[in-house]
Amino acid sequence: MPSDVALTIQKARDALKVLHAHGRQLAHWLKDPISDAERSEIIRLQAIIPEIRPLIQRHISLATELHRRAIGRAPSRKSWRHL
Numbered sequence: 318m319p320s321d322v323a324l325t326i327q328k329a330r331d332a333l334k335v336l337h338a339h340g341r342q343l344a345h346w347l348k349d350p351i352s353d354a355e356r357s358e359i360i361r362l363q364a365i366i367p368e369i370r371p372l373i374q375r376h377i378s379l380a381t382e383l384h385r386r387a388i389g390r391a392p393s394r395k396s397w398r399h400l
Contacts, residue, residue: 322384329377336373340366 343359343366351359 322380322387325380326377329373329380332373333370333377336366336369 340363343363346359347356
């Protein structure tokens, strides 16, 4: 795998791990005595995690697909589409 693609995929996978860790930390903080403002912010952040995760997963998928196309192993029946 070319180094730029490998680096892109690795960074995205790392981002998924960090996102998971942040989700656990946010849940932990909700158990602590915190102010109403802090609680609101934690709830807001928890709500966007499910929106961010699929974007990172899509990034990995696209990078993998581009790599396959670059080396000529992409399935020919699948058409390219932009989201």
